[in-house]
Amino acid sequence: MSRLVVGECIVDLHPEGGEAGGHGDAGTYARRPGGAPANVAAGLARLGEAPALWTRLGEDGFGDFLAATLRGEGIPDTFVERDPEAPTGLAVVALDADGDRSFSLYLDGTASTRLEPGRIGDDALAAVDWLHVGGVELAHEPARSAVFDLLERAPEGVTVSFDPNARPSLWRAFDYGDTLARALPDVDVLVASVEDLDPAGYEGTAEAVASAVVADGPHTALITRGAAGAYARSTADAPWGAGTAEHPGFDADVVDTTGAGDAFTAGAVDALDGGADLAAALRFGNAVGARATTAQGAMAALPTREQVEAFLDGVDGGTGGDRGDDDGE
Template sequence: MTDSDPDVLVAGEALVDFLPDSTGPLSDVENFSRRAGGAPANVAVALARLDATPWFWTRVGDDPFGDHLAATLSSFGVPDRFVERDPEAKTALAFVSHDADADRAFTFYRDGTADTRVEPGGVPDETLESVEWVYVGGVMLAAEPGRSATLDLAERATERDCTVVFDPNARPELWERTDRDFSGLVAEMLEFADVVKATTEELQAAGFEGESPEALSKAVAETGPHTVLVTLGGSGAFVHATDRAPWGGGTASHGGYDVEPVDTTGAGDAFTAGALAALAEAERDEISLSEMLGFANAVAAVTTTGAGAMAALPTREAVREFRE
């Protein structure tokens, strides 16, 4: 390892999104555009765009779609050290449909795909000892052996004092045929998580009671995480931090930004990357929770103004200009 190596590790699925050329139900869409996607992949690229390039641990098929994902990640400057290729499984696909407000729904083709087949130990202990932050996504909990590999990674990261960031990223379709309950696995992951980012709907699906971001975030913090970020779509976001947080305790909210959305795919992932980048700075420079939310919401807002999750991710300079 060298001083220039990343201090963030992102772990999770990379897949290909097929974006519709029109709104309405998927059965009515005739044409799609291919885009690289997957929440963790989006987070990894967003961090690279924000000058915080991470390691990215994922697995894609040794097929044309895997070639596309590997090339796209490389084009954004994401190192390929932990981008595995699977000669025996296909790359995961997701077909996206949009309603009139650009909100999206997903139809996944992910049974036995390469991303589900990462195995425990894929990231060595020495790498975890060299990074300060580890992000994991909840989609990886839906199938084995990726589930065990993700839990193992989070546990080993915790043992090495990494700050573990967890995004439940609830996708109900992926849990219909699993042998484990979503809420139970989220609870298991929260034993290792320090920072959680989720929507109110995801937290409720995970079994937390409450309607308001305040009530839900407090309930999550009582299980172990010291910082809980609740995203509210076009209404912004809320954060609750306990006194155990390195940046200090407190709450803050931000109402978001008024933009004309083109595609909301990846907006939550952009927010996560913005928040992670800002929180890393907060440990050093005492950035307030309110300022962190403002920056993260700006990253997300700019992302919604273009098509495709990765293609629309902004640089720090673009975020600065947007906020001026």
């Protein structure tokens, strides 16, 4: 095992047929696999190397559906736990006319919030080269303690990436800013949007936010900009060296943006772990993210490496194009 992803795997309920509207407006909903860390894990698997995933599912029909989905992606079930006392988490998705999404999350007391410290032993953790952690678990106990325990035990030589994935409705028991301040010293690569970081006191442009982040622990900050691409900064402590990079994103025929950020994360992690520099990692991550918006669903829309390479070949051949800065959000 060289990569380990940690966090929620839940069921997304999407409006049937992708119809636009508010939460609860759709007449029927389609069941799809989701959860940001699970999407990242599936994205990495589609790109060629299935990671281990530490998550917890209910012993219910939704949990059975998700467990089967993960197996179908080639993700080993070594750390996929089942909880006989808590249900599988749910998210109801709403889409606007442009395919942009919002969520109503039903996670309190669900299986994904009940990860327990010590489940990943020191020997298993020592076998990991790259550890990616989602932030949703940090809003709930005992998963919060379990994730912090893992971050604090990660040995030198393990690259730790973190996506805070801020959801204001979740942060009732714990302070979000204090949580990030505790987590960042144990993080190497932060992947987040400006909107994710603003509630924690990081304000300003992507450039300003990235500079502030790398001063607080991580050696690399990848700041996503939605349709406008991404910006990155790294220090001399990064394996890929000190520097900055940005990529304006790609034009895409957007159907559904659900999971596009997770697709970007999978692409960027895969590229950096494979020896790419910041500029190449942003380009590849943006290509994975753009390709994922062209179909409905988060996990179902994740592209294979061959599909991403074909997408990039089309761009390089003149059939597509990088999105200019004036086309951004």
